[in-house]
Amino acid sequence: MTKLEILITGDGSTSFFHPELDETYHSRHGAIQEAVHVFIKTGLEHSIQENNLKQISIFEMGFGTGLNCLLTDLWSLENSFTINYTGIENTVLSDEQIDSCNYVEKLNDKNAAEIFNKIHASQWNEEATISDDFKLTKIESDIEKFKSSKKFDLIYFDAFGPRVQPFLWEITVLKKMYELLNSGGFFVTYCAKGSVRRTLIELGFEVERLPGPPGKREMLRARKVD
Numbered sequence: 001m002t003k004l005e006i007l008i009t010g011d012g013s014t015s016f017f018h019p020e021l022d023e024t025y026h027s028r029h030g031a032i033q034e035a036v037h038v039f040i041k042t043g044l045e046h047s048i049q050e051n052n053l054k055q056i057s058i059f060e061m062g063f064g065t066g067l068n069c070l071l072t073d074l075w076s077l078e079n080s081f082t083i084n085y086t087g088i089e090n091t092v093l094s095d096e097q098i099d100s101c102n103y104v105e106k107l108n109d110k111n112a113a114e115i116f117n118k119i120h121a122s123q124w125n126e127e128a129t130i131s132d133d134f135k136l137t138k139i140e141s142d143i144e145k146f147k148s149s150k151k152f153d154l155i156y157f158d159a160f161g162p163r164v165q166p167f168l169w170e171i172t173v174l175k176k177m178y179e180l181l182n183s184g185g186f187f188v189t190y191c192a193k194g195s196v197r198r199t200l201i202e203l204g205f206e207v208e209r210l211p212g213p214p215g216k217r218e219m220l221r222a223r224k225v226d
């Protein structure tokens with residue numbers, strides 16, 4: 001099991017610090033705050049609005065604690081919106097590590113506890129129904145080895161940063177993300193590094209630099225335009 005240290009971020013929500021990588025799972029300024037800003041507001045809500053979607057399929061690179069999945073399911077419940085969610089992870093967290101996350105307590109949503117438990121009780125590599133309109137497939141694999149005939153409307157790209165895992169932000173993996181998207185689909189990430197932006201443009205994405213969550217100046221949203 002990976003040795004991780006729990007930490008409390010600026011908004012009171014927990015994250016993990018990975019000492020070997022010298023990297024955190026979320027922004028130190030606020031894990032929930034970052035996830036809501038980058039993935040829910042700038043990713044999910046924008047994609048649905050822009051592409052006039054009646055349902056959405058989402059692929060998450062770096063499932064980790066399941067925080068983005070939890071927030072997305074709660075959004076689906078609140079908006080009665082059908083979501084098909086696939087998350088990939090190569091280092092599955094232990095039950096003990098998941099139990100040390102305080103997202104349920106911090107979110108103050110009557111459905112959060114049940115949803116968070118169902119997300120983590122669901123089997124890996126099988127589709128599970130988490131709530132009425134929300135289906136989840138957790139895939140245990142390296143992204144490098146992942147193959148899919150299925151395409152997605154939106155990608156949450158939540159890998160560790162390019163400083164510690166540069167290969168995840170280079171053309172081979174980002175091309176895979178491009179190929180996983182439907183035409184008109186969106187890719188969002190908390191990262192705004194120039195080399196990542198240029199690689200996305202080289203792949204054919206239309207890229208926007210947008211304000212990041214508190215504590216981070218910018219983030220990227222890219223659209224597959226062909």
Ligand SMILES: C[S@@+](CC[C@H](N)C(=O)[O-])C[C@H]1O[C@@H](n2cnc3c(N)ncnc32)[C@H](O)[C@@H]1O
Binds near residue numbers: 088160
């Ligand atoms: C920044 S953390 C993700 C945080 C997660 N979305 C959350 O909210 O907890 C990056 C995640 O990517 C996973 N990861 C790293 N390399 C990977 C790879 N090659 N393939 C799949 N997952 C990977 C890590 O184990 C970690 O869980």
